[in-house]
Amino acid sequence: MLNHRILLNQRPVGEPNAESWKADQEEVRELADGEVLIKVLYISIDPAMRGWMNAGKSYIKPVEVGDVMRALGVGEVVASKNDRFEVGCHVSGSVGVQEFAISDASDLVKVDAKALPLPVYMGTLGMSGLTAYFGILDTGMPQEGETVVVSGAAGAVGSVVGQIAKIKGCKVVGIAGGEDKCKYVVEELGFDACVDYKSGNLRKLLRTECPEGIDVYFDNVGGDILDTVLGQINKKARIVICGAISQYNATEPQGPKNYLSLLVNRARMEGIVVFDNYKKYPEAIAQMIEWIKAGKLNINFQEEEGGVAAFPEVLMKLFKGENTGKLVLKIQA
Amino acid sequence: MLNHRILLNQRPVGEPNAESWKADQEEVRELADGEVLIKVLYISIDPAMRGWMNAGKSYIKPVEVGDVMRALGVGEVVASKNDRFEVGCHVSGSVGVQEFAISDASDLVKVDAKALPLPVYMGTLGMSGLTAYFGILDTGMPQEGETVVVSGAAGAVGSVVGQIAKIKGCKVVGIAGGEDKCKYVVEELGFDACVDYKSGNLRKLLRTECPEGIDVYFDNVGGDILDTVLGQINKKARIVICGAISQYNATEPQGPKNYLSLLVNRARMEGIVVFDNYKKYPEAIAQMIEWIKAGKLNINFQEEEGGVAAFPEVLMKLFKGENTGKLVLKIQA
Structure with a gap:
C-alpha cells in the first residue's frame, strides 16, 4: 500500500514556498508490537507549523x-498491534502530512466520530480549543464585567477565546481582517463587537468599542496590532x-x-x-462539550479539499488570513 | 528669604538640554495652616524624572x-504650621528642585538624621530601595537556587535588587557598564558575578555566567540588553x-x-x-533596616555637589551611566 506524504525539503527564510516541500511516496511497512496504522482523514493546519520548520x-x-x-490530525485505525486501539476506531494525535501514519499510540486519544464532526476534535475540542481554554482562563483570568480583546478573532483559537470570555460575563471585542469576518464574529460567535484592522484606524476603532479600556488582551497576531492594544490597556491588565x-514569516x-x-x-x-496543561485536558474537554451541548460554544471550522498535495497552499491560507474558524485539510474519505 | 529653584522650561524631545530648564528665584511666602517650610538638604536624582517631563x-x-x-528629597523643617512636624525635625517627601519647599505635609515622613546618612532615606530606604524590594520579591519571586540577573546592577535600584536576591539564596549576576562598576558590584555588593555590557559580547558573557539559564530578570535598562536576556531565559521565567x-531619551x-x-x-x-505598595512601606523599611544592621545590605550612594544649579548636569549623569549607587544632589548644608 502506498503512502503519499509531504516532507520538509528546506528550512524557509521568511514565507514557506515551493522549495520548502517535497512530495514523496513510500510503501507502508509492517507494524511492530504496540503500533497502530492510521488512515489519516483530516489534518489540522496550524500557525505553529511555521515554528516547527x-x-x-x-x-x-x-x-x-x-x-x-x-x-x-484525526483518522481511522486500519491495522493494530495495540490492545487499546482496535481496527475501526477513530483517533486523534500527531499523524503528519501523509495518508497513512504508523504510531506507537503514545499520544493517541480515541474520538467519537458519531458525536461530532471529526474536524471538531482538532478545533474546538483539539489543540486550538484547549489553547484557548487554558490561555484565557488561567492566564487571562477574565473577571465579570471586564473588557476582553481578542485578535485573530475569527481564527481557530480566537473564536473559542472570545466565546469563553462571553460565558464568563465579559465584554468581548474581536479584531479580525475584513468585514465578512467581523460580521461572522459578532453574528455567529456572539462577540459584542469586532473591529476590522484592515479598515484603517484600529486605534480609534478600538477606543470606540472599548471606552473603559482593555483588561485582558489575548494576542494571536503580534506586530502593530499588539502595539495598538498596549496603548489602551488598563491598570493590572493581562496580555x-x-x-x-x-x-512568523x-x-x-x-x-x-x-x-x-x-x-x-x-x-x-x-x-x-x-x-503544559495536558493533565487537565479531560476536564477542559468535558467542560467544552457541556458548553457545546448548551449552545454556548460554536464548533466552527473550515474544511479544505485536495489531500496531501494541497498542504503547501492551504498552509499559506492561514498566513494570508483566508480562514474563518479552525482550518483543516481533508486527506481522504 | 529667597528660594532658588529649577523650572521645567520646555518639554524635551530626546535628551533634556539647556532649553529644558529655567533657573528662577522667588521670595518664600507665608505658610498656611497645616503647611511646613522645608529647607531642602538633598534631592534624589531618578531616571523616572525623564518620564515626568x-x-x-x-x-x-x-x-x-x-x-x-x-x-x-530630604530636608529640615524650618517653619511649621502643622502639629505633626516640629521645627528641627528631618523629613522625606516630594520637595522639588529648589532650596525651600512648602508642603501640606500629606506625603512627608519623618526620618532619623542620626541613625543613617540622610541620602539613605532616598536610596536604600527610599523610593529606589522600595522599588527594588517589592519588585524583586513580589513580582520576581526568586526561589532559592535560581539564577537572577539584574541590569543597572550598580545603580540605585539594581544594587538593592541583587543584594535582596542574594539574601534569598539565589545566584545573582549583574549587568553594568565598565570594569569599575562590575568590580564594585561583585566586591562591594556581593553579587556572584557582573558582566560588562560595554565590553563586547554580552550574549556570550551572560551564557558563561548563567550556564543554567536565567529564572528571574530585573530590567532597568530595556533595549538590546533586554533582548539578549530574553534569549537566555528559562521556562516559567519572570521578567x-x-x-x-x-x-527614556x-x-x-x-x-x-x-x-x-x-x-x-x-x-x-x-x-x-x-x-502601589505604599501600605506595605513600613514593613519593607523595617526589614531593610534589619538587613542593614546585619551587614547584609550595603547603603550605597553617590553624592554630588553644586546645589540646584547643578541639577541639569547631574541628571545627565544618570543617562550616561556615570553613577555608582543611588545618585543624590546636595542642595545645601
Whole structure:
C-alpha cells in the first residue's frame, strides 16, 4: 500500500514556498508490537507549523529536513498491534502530512466520530480549543464585567477565546481582517463587537468599542496590532501571548515598541503553551462539550479539499488570513 | 528669604538640554495652616524624572511647563504650621528642585538624621530601595537556587535588587557598564558575578555566567540588553520591567524583538510601580533596616555637589551611566 506524504525539503527564510516541500511516496511497512496504522482523514493546519520548520530550541523539537512534516490530525485505525486501539476506531494525535501514519499510540486519544464532526476534535475540542481554554482562563483570568480583546478573532483559537470570555460575563471585542469576518464574529460567535484592522484606524476603532479600556488582551497576531492594544490597556491588565502570526514569516521580527505600557499600567504579558496543561485536558474537554451541548460554544471550522498535495497552499491560507474558524485539510474519505 | 529653584522650561524631545530648564528665584511666602517650610538638604536624582517631563497619561501626572521640577528629597523643617512636624525635625517627601519647599505635609515622613546618612532615606530606604524590594520579591519571586540577573546592577535600584536576591539564596549576576562598576558590584555588593555590557559580547558573557539559564530578570535598562536576556531565559521565567533607561531619551522606542521567547518559555514580563505598595512601606523599611544592621545590605550612594544649579548636569549623569549607587544632589548644608 502506498503512502503519499509531504516532507520538509528546506528550512524557509521568511514565507514557506515551493522549495520548502517535497512530495514523496513510500510503501507502508509492517507494524511492530504496540503500533497502530492510521488512515489519516483530516489534518489540522496550524500557525505553529511555521515554528516547527525552524531549527533551534523551542517548546518542541523542530521537524528535521527530510522528515514528514509534523501535523496533528484525526483518522481511522486500519491495522493494530495495540490492545487499546482496535481496527475501526477513530483517533486523534500527531499523524503528519501523509495518508497513512504508523504510531506507537503514545499520544493517541480515541474520538467519537458519531458525536461530532471529526474536524471538531482538532478545533474546538483539539489543540486550538484547549489553547484557548487554558490561555484565557488561567492566564487571562477574565473577571465579570471586564473588557476582553481578542485578535485573530475569527481564527481557530480566537473564536473559542472570545466565546469563553462571553460565558464568563465579559465584554468581548474581536479584531479580525475584513468585514465578512467581523460580521461572522459578532453574528455567529456572539462577540459584542469586532473591529476590522484592515479598515484603517484600529486605534480609534478600538477606543470606540472599548471606552473603559482593555483588561485582558489575548494576542494571536503580534506586530502593530499588539502595539495598538498596549496603548489602551488598563491598570493590572493581562496580555496573553499565544501567537504572533504576523511575525512568523518575518526575517526581522518586530518587538512591541509600546511594551513600557506594561510598566505604566503594572500590567503583565505572559506566554502560554497548551501542552503544559495536558493533565487537565479531560476536564477542559468535558467542560467544552457541556458548553457545546448548551449552545454556548460554536464548533466552527473550515474544511479544505485536495489531500496531501494541497498542504503547501492551504498552509499559506492561514498566513494570508483566508480562514474563518479552525482550518483543516481533508486527506481522504 | 529667597528660594532658588529649577523650572521645567520646555518639554524635551530626546535628551533634556539647556532649553529644558529655567533657573528662577522667588521670595518664600507665608505658610498656611497645616503647611511646613522645608529647607531642602538633598534631592534624589531618578531616571523616572525623564518620564515626568513628558506630557500624556502615565502613573503620575506630568510636571507642567513653568512648574518647579518634581523631585523627592530630604530636608529640615524650618517653619511649621502643622502639629505633626516640629521645627528641627528631618523629613522625606516630594520637595522639588529648589532650596525651600512648602508642603501640606500629606506625603512627608519623618526620618532619623542620626541613625543613617540622610541620602539613605532616598536610596536604600527610599523610593529606589522600595522599588527594588517589592519588585524583586513580589513580582520576581526568586526561589532559592535560581539564577537572577539584574541590569543597572550598580545603580540605585539594581544594587538593592541583587543584594535582596542574594539574601534569598539565589545566584545573582549583574549587568553594568565598565570594569569599575562590575568590580564594585561583585566586591562591594556581593553579587556572584557582573558582566560588562560595554565590553563586547554580552550574549556570550551572560551564557558563561548563567550556564543554567536565567529564572528571574530585573530590567532597568530595556533595549538590546533586554533582548539578549530574553534569549537566555528559562521556562516559567519572570521578567520584572522596572525601567528602561536606554529608552527614556529615545525618540523612536525599541521594543523587545525577542518577546516571543515569553511564549516559547511560558514566561512572564510584568511592569511595576512602587507607589502601589505604599501600605506595605513600613514593613519593607523595617526589614531593610534589619538587613542593614546585619551587614547584609550595603547603603550605597553617590553624592554630588553644586546645589540646584547643578541639577541639569547631574541628571545627565544618570543617562550616561556615570553613577555608582543611588545618585543624590546636595542642595545645601
